Amino acid sequence: MTSNTKPTLNTCLSPALLQLYDLSNSIVVIIDVLRATSTIATALYNGAKAIVPVDSVAECIRIGKQIEAITAGERDGQIAEGLGYGNSPFEYPNEFIQGKTLVLTTTNGTKLLHMALDKGAPEIITGSFPNLSAVSDYLLSQKKNVVLACAAWKDKVNIEDTLFAGAVISKIKNEFAINCDSSQIADTLYNCAKPDLYEFMKSHDASHYHRLSNFGLEKDIRFCLEADGSPVLPMYRDGKLIKHP
């Protein structure tokens, strides 16, 4: 297979750059490592029926009542007022989440997912270290163009989402045409960090590491940087994320 016939792979490091990428013919991978997409993978792996991502606490409460679902979301490290649960993957073990629907409000990840929909993305999946191989294997199997879309933090590029993009790239790059400096940067960053992602985040004072560790969430961070603990592929269909296939 020559590079001309390979599908393309691009990385978008911030939602504020999404308009630069053509999503119309691509699989878009939404990446919000700390912690939205890690929690989504974990809840689905542990048996959740579906996850409904919503923008606001108010909408989370409203939809939660409509469909009699669990509501979850945090603001500033606390469960938001009116919601039942938080953003930690540890809140969603099998014995709790099996067969249930979770309405989840997050800021960066949900916003990006809705932006990708608005831009006409035909297929959206979510990625995080807990489902790294599931995402990578799926992308390899589909042979379609890919956009790795980092949720970042209030539009600022962050280390952890860039690292995850790099982890995917390092697994699949031989099968894609990559004419994208952001992908090369992510791949290089991941190769530097991979001996110990947690230590890399800590020693580079990643802003999100700082934020979450101030809330006592080192355990969450470690889990969210560990590959393949929740091997499942979350796919967006009809307003919700469900396990594929």
Place this chain on the structure above:
Amino acid sequence: MTSNTKPTLNTCLSPALLQLYDLSNSIVVIIDVLRATSTIATALYNGAKAIVPVDSVAECIRIGKQIEAITAGERDGQIAEGLGYGNSPFEYPNEFIQGKTLVLTTTNGTKLLHMALDKGAPEIITGSFPNLSAVSDYLLSQKKNVVLACAAWKDKVNIEDTLFAGAVISKIKNEFAINCDSSQIADTLYNCAKPDLYEFMKSHDASHYHRLSNFGLEKDIRFCLEADGSPVLPMYRDGKLIKHP
């Protein structure tokens, strides 16, 4: 000096992210390594009186006539119609540029400089590998907040501007408070690449390496990645870049 009293350092990887940064109290370093800011440093070092950065070819021609200056700029790797010279630092040796004013039109770098002005940046300098130490030493001497602003390529993050931001960071980071993941990413990238920046650009198929080498400009690329060949500090004052002090 504790970290609380150190000035801050932030890196903006694309003009499309500039609105996320507070420029009002910062020195802004405009970075457009291939080739605008490298050529600016080189022309000033070789004796140019001033460089007037303008957005368009039409404005370049108009101002060039007004002030009887040399006009320069390229579009798609060719000297733009109506202008006298191109974007290569090799076009501006001392025997040609000494005492003259150069009106230079570039796309990414000029746009970013004007954005920074619009956002109220009180002080703007330009940075590139040929004047790496001059920029770094100046930033160290001023003890003010710094924003390293990458011109990128049509708003897409690029490797070479990120590398230069990383090179500055690696020189000055101990004297600044860095709560900025983009800066950490740039620093890490530079540390990976620094044994051979040219080889890094080539082996990672940097999009701009690709573009310029297709025009036969490997010599330009090598020059623009070499540190301290044009040790000068270009500072923006009253519509033009002049040598400081």
